[in-house]
Amino acid sequence: MDKLSHFDEAGQAHMVDVSGKAATRREAVAGAFVELSAEVLAALPQNPKGNPLEVARFAGVQAAKQTSSLIPMCHPLALSFVDVQATVVEGGVQIEATAATTAGTGVEMEAMVAASVAALTVYDMTKALDKGIRIREVVLLRKSGGKSGEYRREVAGESV
Secondary structure, three states, X not given: OOOOOOEXXXXXXXXXXOOOOOOEEEEEEEEEEEEOOHHHHHHHHHOOOOOHHHHHHHHHHXXXXXXXXXXXXXXXXXXXXXXXXXXXXXXXXXXXXEEEEEEOOOOHHHHHHHHHHHHHHHHHHHOOXXXXXXXXXXXXXXXXXXXXXXXXXXXXXXXX
């Protein structure tokens, strides 16, 4: 394993200099799962605050655009695409966030921040019904572009 790129030889954190890297198309997809009770799932369409899944989608898109303000060593990126999907599945809501750019650094953090904030928004919109909601499995599902190339998360022996 290579050394951690955000630390210098003295162990101090720093922003990585990507000015010498070629700008290539980069895309990342991240996921998160919001575990909800059957009662909360049934109440989703009647939420007095609005449609939690639609608000979560918008929150995730907005969050992706703010990633460098939240994560200290992230580079500000001109995102060319962000999409967040929130789907009701058995046991909760599955979030999938995609971010893309053409730059000298990747968009994994933007996708993960989008998925995380979308999941937190589902919590915020439904917490009046259940304080025990759990957010789990915030993960990078896949990424492409850049020096390290393709990555696909393995789940039960299968690539995602």
